[in-house]
Amino acid sequence: MSRHKLKLLLTFLILLALGALARHMGELKPWALIDWLDVVGEGCVLLVSLAWVLMVLKSRPHGRVTLLLFSGGLMFCCSSWLDWLDEFLHYPEGSHLMSWTESLPAPFGLAMLTWGLWGWHREQLAISAQLKSREHFFREHQLVDPLTRLYTQPYLQLVLERELGLHQQGAKPLTLLAWDIRGFGRFNLRHGELAGDKALKGLAEFLLAGLRPQDLLCRLGGDRFVALLPGTGAGEARALGQALSRQLQERPWLGNRVSLKTELLQAGTADSVDTLLARLQVQLDKDKGPGPFAREA
């Protein structure tokens, strides 16, 4: 059972035990003496405090701050629960046990909640600082292409460094799939730069949608794209490339106007990032012809 499920079970058991204690200590009030306005008001407080506990468990991982927020919420819940129950129960005169049990947890619970919220605030500050420095790093190194929103070659090089390391330790295969639009210069001449931009964006979206979550798609520059397929052998990569080519042909908005050259490259154990990318460029430059748009121009 997960830690959060245990906390939920604990909440249920504590509320059940308090309910049993209250019933044992008190007597049911006559129907006429029940103040229904209080029942509704205190019932709402109880429901809201229960919702706090559930929301904390739903939105946070296990940890010190979560424990503070959970314990504070639970203590406040206990007070609200007993407060609500005593609308229906009458406790004997001179018995302080129930009034203490009802009154004490609320202030301690609120103090713990406040402590937990302070911790949460500090966590958020740390996360924002992290995100800011990441964003700065991305902007500084131009790791994202402004047109397609794909990663650029410098980012690919960073990731390739790590993946090649894993590949060379024999941990897993590594394959690259790359695409070059044929005759894209002519396409631009004929349809205009804006249509060219739209085609690049459309193609980026299409490739992204067709790749798997673990693949990394980058714009290599101009009309070239490359996908790094970690843990993927040549056969699987070839099937993926072929499926993408087939699907592209079924898309009249892109397939009829843009033709792609697809290349596959497997990393070797002696490859460095530079040699791998150089081999890829050579493969993409191979057989450069006038392209399918030569007829149109």
Ligand SMILES: Nc1nc2c(ncn2[C@@H]2O[C@H](COP(=O)(O)OP(=O)(O)OP(=O)(O)O)[C@@H](O)[C@H]2O)c(=O)[nH]1
């Ligand atoms: N619209 C648009 N065009 C671009 C962009 N980046 C590069 N290009 C164009 O893409 C073309 C790339 O030219 P080449 O590398 O010769 O490729 P190609 O014309 O497709 O020729 P082949 O690959 O031999 O078929 C050039 O005409 C660039 O102007 C861009 O961001 N937007």
